[in-house]
Amino acid sequence: MDIQTASYMRQYLQINQLEVFNMNIQFSANHIFLVGGYTDMRKSIDGLSCIISQQFKANLFSSSLFLFCGRKKDRLKILLWQGDGFILLYKRLENGKFQWPRENHELTKLTPQQYRWLMEGLAIYQPKAVKTIQPSCSI
Helix, strand or coil: CCHHHHHHHHHHHHHHHHHHHCCCCCCCCCEEEEECCCCCCCCCHHHHHHHHHHHCCCCCCCCEEEEEECCCCCEEEEEEECCCCEEEEEEECCCCCCCCCCCCCCEEEECHHHHHHHHCCCCCCCCCCCCCCCCCCCC
């Protein structure tokens, strides 16, 4: 390979790497739902969407995040409808486990704070959490 070809390939690779790293993936959801119990993590978009629509009779296309967790509690899948297709996110913890409720096999609506707690390894119900209040002005 001559010097000019090598230089071109180096520039080409740098440009394509920048394009990949500059991808900005954005999504928004109106609601966050946790699917309690165990989920078979071999399931993909079709299998997970069947759980939501058939078992829970929920609307898949409502701009909601649906969270699933496997038996080991170190893996999480998130399903989201994005207007023209599904997005499936997969998270595997290197250390620790998600504090996933196993006692109920139902759909639980989470607040954004509960979602953050879950992603930080905390339980979704915090008995000592400070509740926000709306100050009232009485004049």
